[in-house]
Amino acid sequence: MRDPYDVLGISKTADEAEIKRAYRKLAKKLHPDANASDPKAQDRFAELNTAHEILADKEKRGQYDRGEIDAEGKPRAPDFSGFGGGGPRRGPGGFSGFDGDTIFESFSFGPEGMRRSSARGGGGRGFEDVGDIFGFGRQRRSAGGGFQPQPGADMEISLPVSYEEATQGASKRVGLPNGKQIDIKIAAGTREGHRMRLKGQGEASPMGGPAGDAYVTISYAPHPSFxxxxxxxxxxxxxxxxxxxxxxxxxxxxxxxxxxxxxxxxxxxxxxxxxxxxxxxxxxxxxxxxxxxxxxxxxxxxxxxxxxxxxxxxxxxxxx
Structure with a gap:
């Protein structure tokens, strides 16, 4: 997925009016109805809508600029490679602990958005809430007394459709953030804001549990004539x-x-x-x-x- 600024052809200092003008101009040019003979028209139009959805929203734009979400609006995975710059210390018999400045960050994602927590290692204190950091503490107890891994996170997707598709009905191919391609049937008379649940099509569970669900919300794409x-x-x-x-x-x-x-x-x-x-x-x-x-x-x-x-x-x- 390309940089949203590149997709809209604007600079990173562009204001809301510039974003709106660029989007309207490209929406008319790239609308699938105006490019019926181009098999990639739908993909380009979807890319345009995703870029606009991120940059037109002040909160999402800030998250993207800070590197918290990627060009598809998905939260970026945390980077543990540096371990806070200090890294683990190796003693004669193996690892002897971590630097006092080492910070571990844990991210959880769900319908409420992204949550971040941190725990500091070293100094003889061990780890704080280590189960929450690595997912061991987020298991569910089953009816038989054992534990079941927590399901994967749900994901939210906005699906732009044309006025004609919403009115007459259509079949749309949707690319999920996890790489899957699925076909969704849009019923005739579907209104903007309609939300569909795709069971088991969300994020995979990090502990081997069931996958989360994907929720697809219908939005209206701008129309070149109406x-x-x-x-x-x-x-x-x-x-x-x-x-x-x-x-x-x-x-x-x-x-x-x-x-x-x-x-x-x-x-x-x-x-x-x-x-x-x-x-x-x-x-x-x-x-x-x-x-x-x-x-x-x-x-x-x-x-x-x-x-x-x-x-x-x-x-x-x-x-x-």
Whole structure:
């Protein structure tokens, strides 16, 4: 996974506005719908969303900058290689102990996030909570009186889907932090924030116990054509001047295809039309609406007859 700053093409001093601008620009360029013939489009788009998720969140960005999480948002494993710079001391018969400055850090990960604890060795005091440091103290007692290893940690994954996928349903391939690739079925009408449990697909247990679970939360990816307004969508359509004056029909894209919109005669620029049920899935099991704004456009080529007519109308209005 590449550095999130490199993915967005920004510097490490970029502010929130720069991050947002870079993300919106790349989202339109890399959206799978705009790159249907590219088999790697989905992967690039997922990488973009992961990078944005980290850098747009102040807490996650700080964790990444401090090296606490990696480019995928996963906590980095602790490094015990230096043992605090002192390392173990070897005596004539083997190891005789550790330097007084040696610090052991233990990390545990779960739904509440990352927790860190430390214990200092040396000085004749031995280790503090050594079972917690290396996992021996985190076993569960079974019904028969023995101990069972603690399960692996759960993991949280955000899965961006397009508006079309959420509305019509889709099958998405997801790469888990543990390297597994799984297919997830997105049901038609899935709303943002929907959370799915994948039993046994979380982190492996360090003590040989069952694996944790993976929880996948659906998020909406930005759309190149529609602007979200709650469960409603907004879209602008260019209406030729002649159709605005005389009336006409316009083809409007929707999440399920194309709809035909009737433009009444004497339609002013900025007028908004409502296509009911053409928006995003809502809490009642239905869908929001699509709000279409009319933008009046002039002919591409200069029209002398039109100019003459406009001059006459202006003169008539001035003399009235």
């Amino acid at each position: 602007e979200r307004d709650g469960d409603d969508l907004r879209h602008a359509v260019d209406v030729p001047l002649a159709d605005a004056v005389l009336g006409g029909k316009m083809r409007v894209p929707t999440l399920t295809g194309v709809a035909e919109l009737a433009i009444p005669a004497w339609t002013s620029g900025g007028r908004t039309f409502r296509l009911r049920g053409k928006g995003l899935p809502n809490a009642t099991g239905g869908h929001g609406d699509l709000l279409v704004r009319a933008n009046i456009v002039l002919p591409k080529e200069k029209d002398e007859a039109l100019e003459a007519l406009m001059k006459k109308l202006r003169e008539d209005a001035a003399s009235a």
